[in-house]
Amino acid sequence: NRQTHVLMITYILNRLFIAVYSLPWRVVVHTGRFINIGRLSSTTAAEKGEDSFLKWFLLLIPVTTFGLGTWQVKRRQWKMALIDDLMRLTNAEPIPLPLDPHELNSLEYRRVRVRGTYDHSQELYILPRSPVDPEKEAREAGTLSSSGETGANVITPFHCTDLGITILVNRGYVPRQKIRPETRMKGQVEGEVEVVGVVRLTEVRKPFVPNNDVERNRWHYRDLDAMSQVTGAVPIFIDADYGSTIPGGPVGGQTRITLRNEHMQYIITWYGLCAATSYMWYAKFIKKIKL
Known part of the structure; x- marks a missing residue:
């Protein structure tokens, strides 16, 4: 994943920085043995030129990592604004369900x-x-977290009397022991009700997510076309909000804003690498400390 890639880049840059620092060391042959004589002083103009090039070349590493950290700050600001927009949508005043598929998309x-x-x-x-x-x-939109409790979301066909169509409604969450409908008969509401929900579109199966098992009624992601074929509903899907929860039935409000927001980790990584390489550059070229 991206975090692993950042750590790999960080490790490579650190090794490169340290390796390049060791270039001025020399090894000579004396009486058949290799003797490390330490750093040789650069007295010629050519050697001074090489040291100057090395000095400014290595400065590119802290400059680049600082730029990457600043870019991640801006990316985080953009992501937080996007999450805020989605949260406003999920809490906005509800509108009548449109039937135009282009509008729904x-x-x-x-x-x-x-x-x-x-x-x-x-x-x-x-x-x-x-x-x-x-x-x-x-509070934690976009992060990967889990309560440890598992169960299922109950998707139920819903015949809209005012529109004359049947859609799919995610009534909400039930724990594992309440998945079978006979274990929650009190929540199997009858008669006409009003439901407020959040429009959701079909999902593409992510890597490592199992295929939907239609025959066993075990679904792992929203495939609206397949769900519609099984139930006879049109491919329109909404997540019922928490206010639509029926006592004894599934708990609504199960809309998860799935936007990854790991930019703070990247900010710390890049600025940390910038600080480390800046110190190494300062120690070598300004303080003349042997590293």
């Missing part, structure tokens, strides 16, 4: 309002999933 994370009835006989289960704490999600 531009409304991911937008809150919408629908009214209709659930078809609990065709539940789908996305698992394993850990519960989302909305307040914690707002």
Whole structure:
């Protein structure tokens, strides 16, 4: 991953910096033995020129790492602004669900309002999933964290009475022992209800994520086309918000803002490398300390 690449680059630059520092050392042959005579003084104009080139060449390393650290600061500011925008969308005043697929494609994370009835006989289960704490999600958006508890998200076809279509609604999280519907009959709401949720689009399977097992009803990522074929719904999917939670049923508000935000680690890495190589450069060329 990217963090590993940064660590590898850091290690290589450090080794390069130290290796280049050792270039002025000389080894001579005397009576059949190699004797290290230390740093030889540079007296010729050519040797002075080489030392000057080496001095300014090595300065490129702290300058470059400082630039990379500053770039990561700007990247972090951009990422935090993007996360804030997504959080505002997921908390904005809901709008009626549009039917235009082109409009829907531009409304991911937008809150919408629908009214209709659930078809609990065709539940789908996305698992394993850990519960989302909305307040914690707002604080730690984009980080990789887990509560340790696992269960499933319950996806239920929802017939919109005002629109005349059936969509898919992620009713929310249930623990492993509550996945089977007969274990949570109190939460299997009947009749017409209003649901406020967040528009979600189809997902592409990520590396190492298992394929969906349609026959066993074990889904690992949102494949709206496949889910629609199984349930007869149109490929429209919303995450019900926490306010749509039914007592005894799945816990809504399971929208996770999955934006990686590791820029602070990169900032510390690059600025730390800049500080280390700056000190080494200062010690060698200004203080004349043997490293």
